[in-house]
Amino acid sequence: MTIRTQLPLEQPSPLQLAPVLRALQTQGPIHPIRTAVGDPAWLVTGYEEVRRLLDDHRLGRAHPAPDNAARTGESVLFGGPIGDFDTEQLDHRRMRALLQPHFSPKRMRALRPRVEALTSDLLDELARRGPQADLHARLALPLPIAVICELLGVPYADRAQFHAWTQAAADVTDKTRSEQGLTELFTYGRQLVARKRREGHLGGDSEDADVITRLALTEGVSDDEAAILGMLLLFAGHETTVVAIGMGALWLLAHRDQWQELLGDPSRVNAAVEEILRASGVGGHGILRYARVDLDVAHVRVRAGDLVLLDLSAGNHDAEVFAEPDRFDINRQAGAHLTFGYGARYCLGAPLARIELQTVFSQLISRFPTMRLARDVQELTVNSHLLTGGLAELPVTW
Template sequence: MSEPVRLPFQQPGPMQPAPRLRRLQAQGPIHAIRTAVGDPAWLVTGYEQVRALLDDDRLGRAHREPDRASRTGESALFGGPLGDFDTEQADHRRMRSLLQPHFSPKRMRALRGRVETLAANLLDEMAAAGPPADLHAALALPLPIAVICELLGVPFEDRAQFRAWTQAAADITDRARSEQGLAELFSYGQQLVARKRAAGEVDADVISRLAATDGVSDDDAAAMGMTLLFAGHETTVTVIGNGALWLLTTPGQWAALVDDPSRIDAAVEEILRAPGLGGSGIPRYARIDLVIAGVHVREGDLVLLDTGAANHDVAVFADPDRFDLDRPPAPHLTFGHGARYCIGAPLARIELQAVFSQLVARFPTLKLGCAVEELTFNPNVLTGGLTALPVTW
C-alpha cells in the first residue's frame, strides 16, 4: 500500500484546485492522509458525508488522551484537541445558548444599517484617495474589524494590538507564538471585562451583556468575547478579499453584478462557496469507533471535515471549480451544519452584501491592479488570505 498523501496539497496557483485532491475526491469520499506535522488522520471530502458528520455527536473537538492525539499543525486554537472530553457536548450547548441571543435576527437587522454606513465611509476614503488602491487595506481588513468592535464593545483604537494577537494565535507553524498570542488576547479580554464592570456598563454591547449574565464568570465573558473577536473578523477579512479577486478575474462575473445588482445574494453565496477550494478541514476526533462511507474509523482518530472540498463535490455542484453567479442555489457548507452551524453567519452575510453591493455601484470599472501571479497570500495562518489586493478603476 502506498504511503498516505501528506498535507498540504500542492496547488498550481492560488485560484486553482490541487490536482491530487481532485483525484482523491474522484476515488471516494474519505481518505487516509498525514497532516502537515506528519500525524495520521482521515480527510473527508464528500458533500453528503461532511454534511452529516458536522452534526454527528460521535465526533468532537476534545480527546480522551489529548497528549497522544494527532495534530493538524501548531496552532493553539485548531492544531489539536480542545475542551474536556467528558463535558464537551454540555459545554458547547451552554456556550451556544449564551451567545445565540446576541446574534438573533432582530439584532442583526438592527445592525445592517450601521454596517452599510461603515462600508460607505471606507469607500468614500478610497474614492477620495483615488486610484490605485489596496482593497485589502482600504476595505477588506478595516470593515470586519470595525463591525466586530462595535458589536462586542471593543475599542476600535486597540485594533492594531488585537489584530497582532489574533494573527499570532492563528499561526499554524509556531506553537509558542500561537499560545502567546492567545494568552495576550485572553488577558486583554479580562481587562476589558473589568473596565466594563467598573464603568457599570450592562446593556451597551455583547461583552457587557455577557458579563452581566447570571452564572457567567468574568473569565467566561472574556473567553467568549475574545473568541468572537477572533472568529468575527479573521474569516470575513479573507472572504472579502478572495471574493473580490474571484469576481474581478473570472470573465464576465464583475460585469454581470454591475449590470444587475439584484444578483447580490447569489454573488455572496458563490463568494462563500467557490474560493475555498479544499485541501484542509475542520478537525474532529472520533469519540467512539464508527464507519464512514465503508471505512472503519477508530476512537481517538483525527477526522478532518473538508468543507471546501465538499463545496466542490461534483455530485452536488455542476462544474464545481467554476466561479459562476448563475449557479443554481444549493446549500454550501462554509458555515458548517447542524448543532455547530456558525452563529455569526447572518452577520457575515450582511457584511458581504454591504461590501459588494456598494463596491459595484461606486466602482463599476474596478479591475485588478496587477497580475494574479504577483499576489501574495499568508500561508502561515489558519484563514490564509491575501496580504494585499491592488486595484484600479
C-alpha cells in the same frame, strides 16, 4: 493503512482547488493522510459525508488523551484538541445558549444600516486616495474589524493590537508565537470584561448593550468564561470575514463577465455572495474533529481517538452536488454550501457575515465599475501559515 498524501497540498492559484484534492475526490469521500506536522488523520472530501459528520455527536473537538492526540499544526487553539472530553457536548450547548441571543435576526437587521455606513466611509476614503490601492488593507481588513468592535464593544483604537494577536494565535507553523498571541488575547479579554463589569451596570442589561457587556453582567458567567467567549467571537467575527471579502473581490475581478452582470443587475448580489462563499475555499485543511467512538465513514473504519478533517471546501466542490464545481457562476443555486457548517455547530455569525458581504459588493461595484486587478492572479500571495488563509494583499486600480 497506506498514507501517500501529506498536507499542505500544493495550490497553483488562489482561485484553484488543489489538484491533489480533486484527484483524491475521484477515489472516494474519505482518505488517510498526514497532517503538516506528520500526524496521521482522515481527510473527508465528499459533500454528503462532510455534511453528515458536521452534525454527528460521535465526533468532537476534545480528546480523552490530549497530550497524545494527533495535530494539524502548531496553533495552540486550532491545531489540536480543546475542551473537556467528558463535558464537551454540555459545554457546547451552554456556549450556544449564551451567544445565540446576541445574533438574533432582529439584532442583525438593526446592524445592517451601520454596516452600510461603515462601508460607504471606507469607499469614500478609497476614492480619495485612488486611483490604485490595496483592497485588502483599505476594505477587506478594516470593515469586519470595525463591525465586530461595535457589536462586541471592543475599542476600535485597539484594532492593531488584537488583530496581531489573533493572527499570531492562528499561526499553524509557530507554536511559541501561537501561545504568546493566545495569552495576550485572553489577557486583553479579561481586562475588557473587568472594565465592562465596573462600568456596565448602568444600562448594561438593555438590548442595546454590546455583547461583552451583556456577557459580563450575565448571572453565572465568570470573568474567564466571558473573556474566552468574547475573544473567540472577536477572532471568528473578523478574521474569516476579512478572508471572504478579499477572496470575493478577487473572484469577481478575475471574472469580468460576473462583475459586469452584477453591475447591470444589483439584485443578484445575494446569489453572488453565496457563490463566493461556496467557491472561495481551496481545500486541504478541514474542520478538525476527533472520533469519540469507533465509526464507519463510507465503509472505512475510523477508530476512537482518530483525527478527522472535514474539508468544507472539498465538499463545496463536489461535482455530485454542484455541477462544474470549479466554474465561478453567480447564477448558480449555491445556497446549500457548507461554508458555515451544518447542524448543531452551524456558525452563529453567518447572518452577520452575509450582511457584510452583501453590503460590500453592492457598494463596491456600483462605486468603482471600472476597477480591475493590478497584478495577475498567480502573482498574489496567500497566507498559508495562518489557519484562515486568505490574501496578503489585493492590488487594484480603476
